[in-house]
Amino acid sequence: MAQKGSPQLMYGLNRSFILQCIREHGTISRSRISRLTGISMPTVTGIVDRLVSEDIVKETGKGESTGGRRPTLVCYNLDYGRVIGVDLGSEKVKIAVADLGGHIITLGEKSIWSWDDRSKLEKVIEGIEEVLREIPNYDPLRSALGVGVPGVVDYKSGSVSFAPLFPSWQNYPLREILETELKIPAYLDNDVYAAAWGEYSFGAAKEAKSSLFILVSRGIGSGLITDGKIYRGATGAAGEIGYTLVDRSNLHMNFGEKGCLESLCSTSAMASKAKEAVKRGESPLLKQLCNDDISALTPEIVCQAAIQNDPVASAIVEESREYLAVAIANAVSIVNPEMIVLGGDLAGLPDVEELFVEPLKALIKSHVSHFPTITLSSLTTNAVIYGAIVFALDLIQERLVGTAI
The missing domain is CATH 3.30.420.40 (ATPase, nucleotide binding domain)
Structure with missing residues (x-):
């Protein structure tokens, strides 16, 4: 494990800053990344080159010259992976698949109506599994799940402490269940927090x-x-x-x-x-x-x-x-x-x-x-979905940084 001030830790932090910079600014040159992040040009070049070799970032052509050679531009490879956003309701669930830019590729609804909370959850999992099977070249190592839950959620542990529409969910380990069943990392939060975050991020x-x-x-x-x-x-x-x-x-x-x-x-x-x-x-x-x-x-x-x-x-x-x-x-x-x-x-x-x-x-x-x-x-009625997508995107980015340290 990286220690404070160790090369591994510094590399991870720099990689995180650079990934976030590319994610926020879209197509960008290495020199501009260096200026925006304050990270030295040699470090930026080394990390970006590695990201390109890992297919996380791709080169997109040449930018405008500011006096010297035209810079090579890079951008996030939006097709490197997929994220799934879920808006969980009491009678239906919305499920979206998005690329790594948060652009929705598919969006659908599934009825989960039942008198029993366990049956509802089984239908939710079935719906997500159906969506995952339809993703071309689906790779769980390049995917993440975000869920907006109608209740009070401990976002750190992913447990639901109070959900009026799911009365049996008291201190319920929902994230653990979803990750075990679906084999992908998940992030859960209150559905209105998700909607607020979606509106802040995209709306x-x-x-x-x-x-x-x-x-x-x-x-x-x-x-x-x-x-x-x-x-x-x-x-x-x-x-x-x-x-x-x-x-x-x-x-x-x-x-x-x-x-x-x-x-x-x-x-x-x-x-x-x-x-x-x-x-x-x-x-x-x-x-x-x-x-x-x-x-x-x-x-x-x-x-x-x-x-x-x-x-x-x-x-x-x-x-x-x-x-x-x-x-x-x-x-x-x-x-x-x-x-x-x-x-x-x-x-x-x-x-x-x-x-x-x-x-x-x-x-x-x-x-x-x-x-x-x-x-x-x-975002009208899709604000929760967009927030859940952003949660999953953040989870993907954490994984892209963590696997390289």
């Missing part, structure tokens, strides 16, 4: 120094990125905004019961309110749009009816966005983010800008001392 928050991602789907959660890091709190449970209370009358209720934010304005709460209204005979339009099948009422249908000025649907949307506005205004006052990104199923609703984003801005603006940029996720 709307890429240029923001601090951003708060708020996911509004069946549940509600948030992830804060500040100074290039995920804020996790004392026990890794920071950002559970869906469990916040918006009325003191709810203090007598138990944790997570009716009265918390997500029970009032999640997309599933919107659908539930619409179903109850139709049962009471209050909205002929909602009944018509779901073809008299109340079970088919979705938040998308609620928004369609609201755009058509249906009073019941409009009231549901208004109530939902007002509760959401209270939560966002409070969050802005507490963490002072530069940007708020709204994502999850909310981002895919019809006319979401008109029904939610613009009214939210108007509601919040007069209640905060610093008004942040408020925008929809540019």
